[in-house]
Amino acid sequence: EAAVxxxxxxxxxxxxxxxxxxxxxxxNHNNMYWYRQDTGHGLRLIHxxxxxxxxxxxxxxxxxxxxxxxxxxxxxxxxxxxxSQTSVYFCASGDGGAGQLYFGEGxxxxxx
Amino acid sequence: xxxxxxxxxxxxVWEGETAILNCSYEDSTxxxxxxxxxxxGEGPALLISISSVSDKKEDGxxxxxxxxxxxxxxxxxxxxxxxxxxxxxxxxTPTGGNNKLTFGQGTVLSVIP
Numbered sequence: 085e086a087a088v089x090x091x092x093x094x095x096x097x098x099x100x101x102x103x104x105x106x107x108x109x110x111x112n113h114n115n116m117y118w119y120r121q122d123t124g125h126g127l128r129l130i131h132x133x134x135x136x137x138x139x140x141x142x143x144x145x146x147x148x149x150x151x152x153x154x155x156x157x158x159x160x161x162x163x164x165x166x167x168s169q170t171s172v173y174f175c176a177s178g179d180g181g182a183g184q185l186y187f188g189e190g191x192x193x194x195x196x
Numbered sequence: 197x198x199x200x201x202x203x204x205x206x207x208x209v210w211e212g213e214t215a216i217l218n219c220s221y222e223d224s225t226x227x228x229x230x231x232x233x234x235x236x237g238e239g240p241a242l243l244i245s246i247s248s249v250s251d252k253k254e255d256g257x258x259x260x261x262x263x264x265x266x267x268x269x270x271x272x273x274x275x276x277x278x279x280x281x282x283x284x285x286x287x288x289t290p291t292g293g294n295n296k297l298t299f300g301q302g303t304v305l306s307v308i309p
């Protein structure tokens with residue numbers, strides 16, 4: 085069964101600190117995605133990747149970086165965290181083009 | 197600018213009733229419209245999907261109705277069960293979009309026993 089795992093599941097950070105959210109998938113999918121979920125906004129795409137070594141900007145990339153060192157791993161990096169980045173972050177993987185993504189269980193980030 | 201809109205924001209129905217969740221979109225290049233179901237504390241999971249060449253897609257108690265001319269969809273959940281209580285997201289992606297989904301804001305469905 086498709087599996088996407090995220091770590092950490094919960095994180096409290098201070099303003100100005102660096103945060104790294106990690107994602108691992110065992111689906112052998114080329115495409116991976118980072119979304120954030122906020123009430124009233126649904127899920128919004130931050131960064132995505134078509135394969136190892138590639139990263140692309142999504143709809144709301146400001147303040148975030150991404151890294152795809154291998155087929156299985158995709159990280160989201162907040163170099164200077166701000167309270168506005170408090171959210172739940174979801175990683176997903178999925179090929180095929182018809183909109184089927186497999187999501188992880190989410191990482192809840194609180195920036196104080 | 198919300199390219200995919202959902203209504204209502206929340207919906208409460210009695211067990212056994214039909215729940216109707218609505219979705220509209222703006223981008224004419226969108227060709228695939230998956231609906232995702234999310235339970236508290238979990239990630240979204242694909243529930244049912246339709247492409248723009250169809251006007252209806254059925255899977256058990258879940259049916260999508262699609263009106264391309266009006267750029268509207270609806271998800272009908274017949275014989276609603278308490279276990280259907282969840283947040284439902286309508287999403288859209290164009291052909292060749294590499295699964296880059298644009299999501300609506302979600303509808304929170306509560307089914308009362």
